[in-house]
Every structure is written in C-alpha cells, then in structure tokens.
Amino acid sequence: MFSKTKKDSGINLEQHEQIEYAQERIKQKKNLYRHFVWFLIGSVGLVLMNKVFKYGEAYDWAYWAIGLWSLLLLVHLANVFILSTFMGRDWEREQREKLVLKQKEKIAELQKQLEKEFPYPGPPKKKVD
Numbered sequence: 001m002f003s004k005t006k007k008d009s010g011i012n013l014e015q016h017e018q019i020e021y022a023q024e025r026i027k028q029k030k031n032l033y034r035h036f037v038w039f040l041i042g043s044v045g046l047v048l049m050n051k052v053f054k055y056g057e058a059y060d061w062a063y064w065a066i067g068l069w070s071l072l073l074l075v076h077l078a079n080v081f082i083l084s085t086f087m088g089r090d091w092e093r094e095q096r097e098k099l100v101l102k103q104k105e106k107i108a109e110l111q112k113q114l115e116k117e118f119p120y121p122g123p124p125k126k127k128v129d
Contacts, residue, residue, distance in 0.1 A: 017089075021089055025084070028080045028084065029080060031076075032076055032077060032080045035073060035076055036073065039069055039070070039073050042069065043066045043069070046062040046065050046066060047062050047066075049062065050062035
C-alpha cells in the first residue's frame with residue numbers, strides 16, 4: 001500500500017493545467033447557457049403574469065424586468081467570452097509573477113534597511129596568546 005515506487009500517471013504538469021483550464025471554461029459556458037434558459041423561462045413567466053394574469057396590468061413592469069435581466073445576461077456573456085480571454089490564465093500568471101517580484105524587492109529593501117540599522121558584528125574574534 002505504501003510502497004516506495006511511485007506510479008507515473010502519464011500526465012505532466014502542463015497537460016494537467018490544460019485539463020483544469022478546459023474544465024473551468026466548460027463550467028463557465030455551462031453556467032451561461034443555464035442562465036440563458038432561465039432567462040427565457042423567466043421572461044415568458046413575467047409576460048404571462050403581467051399580460052395574461054393581469055398582475056400589475058396598469059403598468060408594463062414585465063418589460064422593464066426583462067430589460068434589466070437581459071443586461072445582466074449580456075454582462076455574463078461578456079464575462080465568459082470577452083473578458084476571460086483578456087484576463088485568462090496567462091494574464092493571471094503574469095500578475096502573479098509581478099506580485100512575487102514586488103514582494104522580493106520589498107524583502108530585499110527591508111533586509112538592507114535592517115542591516116544598516118542593526119549591523120551584524122560578525123563572529124567573535126579569538127584571542128591569541
């Protein structure tokens with residue numbers, strides 16, 4: 001059970017990242033399609049409530065609700081198909097590298113400041129008799 005020999009899965013790190021990215025994109029698109037279906041069902045329901053069942057008939061509120069919902073759907077669409085290409089995996093990696101570089105520079109700066117304020121005297125010198 002806990003043998004020292006490791007079995008190779010046959011998938012290297014890059015392939016694993018590609019699979020995870022593909023799964024994430026599939027999930028995003030699936031949620032968008034689900035949102036679209038709910039939008040269609042909800043729009044029909046709102047119009048039925050407003051026009052057929054005469055709920056709030058004096059004012060056509062269903063069209064305003066559908067309009068606002070369609071704007072939310074457009075934002076979701078833009079997020080999945082437009083923004084994720086600009087701010088995708090490569091953009092995230094680049095931002096992560098920039099932040100790590102800034103942190104390293106900050107640590108080096110603090111280290112220099114610390115050495116300047118509290119110099120290390122070095123190891124104690126031995127007395128020669």
